[in-house]
Amino acid sequence: MAEIQPVRGWRYNDDLGQRIDDYVSPLFDVVSAKQREALYRNPLNSIHLSVPRGQDAAGAALARLTEWQQQGILRQDALPGIYVYYQYFRLPGNPQREYCRKGFMCHIRAYDWADEVVLRHENTLPASVNDRAELLARTQFQTSATHGLYRDDDFELERYLDEAILDPLYQTEEDYQGARDVLAVIQDARVIQRFQQVLAERQVILADGHHRYEGSLAYRQARELASEGQATGREAWNYHLMYLTNAAADDLRILPTHRLLLELPGGLSNAEFLARLELYFTVVPKDDAYDLPELIAGKPWAFGLYLDGQAYKLRLRPEVHGQLSWPLTPEVKALDLTVLHFFVLEKVLGIVSIDAQRQWPGVAYVRNFPECLTRVDRGEARAALITNEVTMDEVERVCHSGAVMPPKSTFFYPKTIGGFLFTSIRDDEHTHAFTAGF
Template identity: 25%
Template sequence: MAQVLPFRAIRPHQKAAADVAALPYDVYSRAEAKEAVKGHPLSFLNIDRPETQFPDDHDMYGKDVYAKANEMLEEERAEGIFIQDEQPCYYVYELTMDGRAQSGLVALSSIDDYLNGVCKKHENTVAKKEADRIHHVDTTSAQTGPIFLAYRAQEAIDALIAKAKKQTPIYDFTADDGVIHRVWIIKEEADIKALKDAFAQVPCTYIADGHHRAASAVKVGLKRRKEHPDYTGNEEFNYFLSVLFPDNQLKILDYNRFVKDLNGLDQDTFMNKLSKIFTITPSDQSHPTHKGQVKMYLDHRWYALDVKDAIAKVRDNDPVDRLDVALLQDEVLTPILGIKDPRTDERIHFVGGIRGLGELVKDVDQLPGSVAFAMYPTQISELLAVADAKRLMPPKSTWFEPKLRSGLFIHAFER
């Protein structure tokens, strides 16, 4: 069963919360991050991406860069920008985007749950990206970006979170992108016990977003265990910062594909090969309407590609094969377009659904001979099924919105 514990969050003073809260560190390139912090000295992105404090040619992975993150965090704590609750608490974090709200519980999850498969994953991680966060977490002795976890909804937990939301929120602000953020604190001992007991009935949790943050937090925890061979398991470094959402509140957006060329094929040959897999019909610029349908933009035209029944039937026997992103990879990207490893092939890039289909049109129109594929979103039930089967999704299978803000909750642990 899942260990989900309260903690003493380091968090911004109420008046500073809106200025501190920042989008996750990994949604920005280096140049974008540096631009984003201009005129925003309290934005947590300054600490999450400390290379923004150095010249552009400075090694962004240098030890002095991570030391700067620690220095800024300590300075802001000393200045009273951040406070720390005196007793362990849970926190309810509600995000509302386009009128749709989702409420998660901010808490600590166990690194042992991650290691033992109670906290399930569905993606591989990249060593270089892990190393960056390992150095950041290890140098600051703090987890600054929460891992986005999901669990199968439980009525008892829903009721306790609904009760907490009847109080006055400690944070209530609208970010520049229009997303509304509200936070409530749960500090009554009876409510904390009830939530802890309710989560003790949850058999497993799932990493929805933040695989690199989770892997990094776990590896730093294991490092601290080696440094403290007499550890008991109760130390803070045995846990990582998380926000847990019930599966029935989550929405996954499409994650689309742009390919720079047709792998040496002329358009007629390419379309002929596609016709063996899909029924192809002209379409307008609109999202796929159902599973098994992909929209394609090629040579200033949109097409609907509907997978043929015989192929869909064969693929339906496996939780990974039945994913639309796997269908496209296995039947089109690899055998026809020659993209064997989408993680490393420079001919493909991925466009999050939040950018809209217009981004695909722009990309293709700017590069004659290219093609784009608009995907039907992966469903949360599919994500859970893949993780339950201890399998991995193709890269860039899910795009979650809204994004959890960094800086609202920090989990510090022993050096």
């Protein structure tokens, strides 16, 4: 199945690594405009490589990368390795427990979706894919790892990860999302080969980074075409930087993404909205809106509704589920968010079809539950629909069915950070004698 390879990582030099918090950055698709401007003010922050700006943004990134390499700001490790990456974090509402998501970064062959080795769970936007592909083509440098999931119920690799993390290369005090990130490396050839053997028996589900992964696919396909059949398959551009974590781990967290209705189409009144909902859902008023997440937790096809200062618990009437007529797999039809999008957005609000809903400006996706209530109270939105998180089991079942989930279904937390580890896919990257053994 999945072929992985060790990498000779590029990292900030030892002096800068002692202040690594100053140089890491959020991923390109989650960094806010305010964060971006603050990070740009640091001339050495990794955002200049991952989200460059200017008329020729990719060219600016290449010029800066070349300068940083020549000045020793970034240095390449002498030996290839697998880079251990732990993230320690706490969740809102449960500050007492510290979680630790364990994983490792390496190169994985950039498989086409049709190969069914790397599986996706969401669709991408062509413009974002093209942006990532152009940046990769110009710099031949990968600035942040995408996040992949493999399943190993025996947790065989964790003992190697736990041993390596005792000798970290560097760590953040606290990243932008409040997590503590720790990086270490494994350079033992015997251990690396065992990692390869374990992954060779498994598929990988892409959790985060679909646009960056498809950017790598586009670049690989372009290089293959340019090679006119002379490519060996071992060239560095065949590979993609990925952070791999075990889907069987308890500390793999997926947070819910709520739906904020910015408007009710057609001048629909609150009373009419509730009346239409009652055709499909049991609608029960509740005293305290802040109880909604607890009231729906673990219940299938259950949602919270906050409308004009009043909270409601919604639950789909089981007998109406058969009306869900979208041409989807049974695994996707069973999802809470499919139910929400079909019965609320299409049947109640009249936003017909998945494509129309993707383009409808009347819905916003918000992860912060209190923010949903606040925005309704301020009149910035008409209503908030509170959802449960998607489970890892649901993600796996959908991916293995060959389908994708509704938009904004998953928010794997915490996000990986940019600037912790870079890798090159230049043509000379696979010439190292150590690498030839893999």
